[in-house]
Amino acid sequence: MAQIDAINYQEILDLDSCTPPAALRERSVPDLGTEPFSVDRYTDQDFFDRSIERMWLKTWQMACREEEIPNVGDYINYDIVGKSLIIVRSAPGEFKALHNSCLHRGRKLVTEPGHAASFRCPFHGFTWKRDGSFLRNPVAWDFPHCKPSEFGLPEAKLARWGGFIFVNFDQDAAPLEQYLDPIPRHFARWNLENKYIAVHVKKAAKCNWSITLEAFLEPYHSTATHPQIIPFMADANAQFDVYSPHVTRHIGARGFQSPQVAREYTQQEIAEALIGPGSRIYSVLGGNVDTRLPDGVSARSYTATLLRKLLAEETGIDHSEVSDTELFDDLMYIVFPNFCVFGGFGKNFVFRFLPRGKKHDESTMEVYFLKTVPKGQDRPSAAKMNEVPDDQPWGSAAELGNLGPVLDQDWDNLPQTQEGLEASETGVVNYGHYLDLPIRRHQLTLDAYMRGDMPG
Ligand code: FES
Ligand SMILES: [Fe+2]
Structure with a gap:
């Protein structure tokens, strides 16, 4: 399967200052073909109504x-x-x-x-x-x-x-452990049991739930949609894996520029975009960041050093052996139909996507930040959910930091995608062969449920 001629995630791991865990070396890249998919999955209320019995009431x-x-x-x-x-x-x-x-x-x-x-x-x-x-x-x-x-x-x-806590309306459902495989094994080291919800924000979108979900399953839209992250986001050279009909993975490395632009950024420019004012890491570090790189140090390893220190202070747990990639890359695992969870130590985001009621063209997204319970302390209370009103942007939720404005850029695409699909002349969408693997797997699995063939 063709891939872009640029440094890939496995080569980025070779440069890591600590040894990354074996789970991040475990590749699974089946060829899922290049067939187009009908738009009715996004636009047809009848398709959605049938998906309730056939899929929603059968999945974890x-x-x-x-x-x-x-x-x-x-x-x-x-x-x-x-x-x-x-x-x-x-x-x-x-x-x-x-x-x-x-x-x-x-x-x-x-x-x-x-x-x-x-x-x-x-x-x-x-x-x-x-x-x-x-x-x-x-x-x-x-x-x-x-x-x-x-x-x-x-x-x-x-x-x-x-x-x-997962639920399934189907009394004959396969065990959750089997459904999630290999997530429990891959996440053993990241110990999400010992985390708590530090941030929980929800917002509605005027589009089908799959459109909202799929806006987060690949990073190569960044060049057009989020130009501010071009200097530090490996986007079209992200890594995708498909482990089962229910579990896929998307990994986007930070500290490497997008290969989709001709200009070459210096390490100093990458560092300023990655950890300077306006960046997520800048706000995580409380604005207390010297962005000047020492001679010969890459933006990536400099950032890793800052985050190891911050996490040790915050949690009382030594992070000196933690690999760079586990500190700030997007290690996103996607569970069919609507749940995304990030691995690693520095950034355990969780996304949940729900249809709004029984409407095929309205949905919600929830964003959670999980944080580690500090050593020797009681578990802090879970943050209460903050639902952003329809007429307010994600950016109004200050607890999201710089992620809020990024989500607002995504939100500009969503209703336009719903309307564009409804206006489609060809009646089909065309996914990339490699870059859209998680999206293609998502829709293949949905189709299998719709046909009544439970994917194994
Ligand atoms: S007690 Fe519940 S409906 Fe009557
Ligand atoms: Fe986006």
């Missing part, structure tokens, strides 16, 4: 993180494609995913996160224990036909990995 989805419900009795609601679950910490170390629909006449039991000893329906007062078993019926004399022992709330499947 990240519902929340454990630290969002830290105490027994804490719960959060997970609403997706017209379904609703209560994710509750029902006992120490025990979690349940209960269907959020009263078994009497159907009222939703909860509508927002909270804490409860039991779930009492606000309509007539039927009540369930927090493990879902039936507790009380105020007019039990009229319901001899509803036996308390058989009147528990139905449950969805629930499983946990890395501090995340």
Whole structure:
């Protein structure tokens, strides 16, 4: 498969000042072909409606993180494609995913996160224990036909990995561990269990959920969409891997310029773009950055030295053996249908993409920053979700730092892509052979679910 004539990620790893983990050397690059795909997957309400039964109710989805419900009795609601679950910490170390629909006449039991000893329906007062078993019926004399022992709330499947709680509406679903493979193995060293949500921001987009997701599955749009990152982002020479129908990976290295522009940037220019004012690392370091490179030191290894020191101070954990790539590159693992999680130590972003209700042309994206719990300290509380109003930009969420304006650049493309697809004369989209591998895999998997062929 052809690839751009520029330094590639594996060659960048060869230059690392520490040894990168074996997981980052593990390649898997199947040839998924070059066929075009029909636009109806993005534009057709009927296609979306069919995808509810065929795909959304059969796949593992990240519902929340454990630290969002830290105490027994804490719960959060997970609403997706017209379904609703209560994710509750029902006992120490025990979690349940209960269907959020009263078994009497159907009222939703909860509508927002909270804490409860039991779930009492606000309509007539039927009540369930927090493990879902039936507790009380105020007019039990009229319901001899509803036996308390058989009147528990139905449950969805629930499983946990890395501090995340996943749910699946399909009782016959394969185990989560198998679905996520090789993520648990690749992430063992990065220990996401020991992280907490430091930032959580959500915003809606006027386009299909796959359009929003796919805007983040490749970095070669940066040259046209995010010109400010050209000097330090290896974009068209990013690395892509496909591990299974459900798991792909995209790695973008920082500290190397885009190969899509003719101009050659000096190491000093790269350093200023990578860690100078306006950069993410500049804000992470609190603006306390000397951007002048010492003689003979690359922008990449200089940045790695700064971040090793910062992370050691922040967490009380020695990072001196951590490779450069684990400190600042985009090590993005993508889990079908809608979850992205970044590996490494310095930047554990998480993205979740959801359809808005049952609308084929509206979606939301959530951005989480996970941070390491400092050594010897209690786990900080999870940041509350900040939902950016439709008429406000991502940039209004100050906690996102310089990522906010970058997301706003992506947002300029989204409704225009929806409208352009609806106006398409050919009725198809054409993905790149290599650069769009995760997107092609995503759509091949969606098609397999739509046909009823569960991908293995
Ligand atoms: S609908 Fe819930 S108690 Fe009646
Ligand atoms: Fe982008």
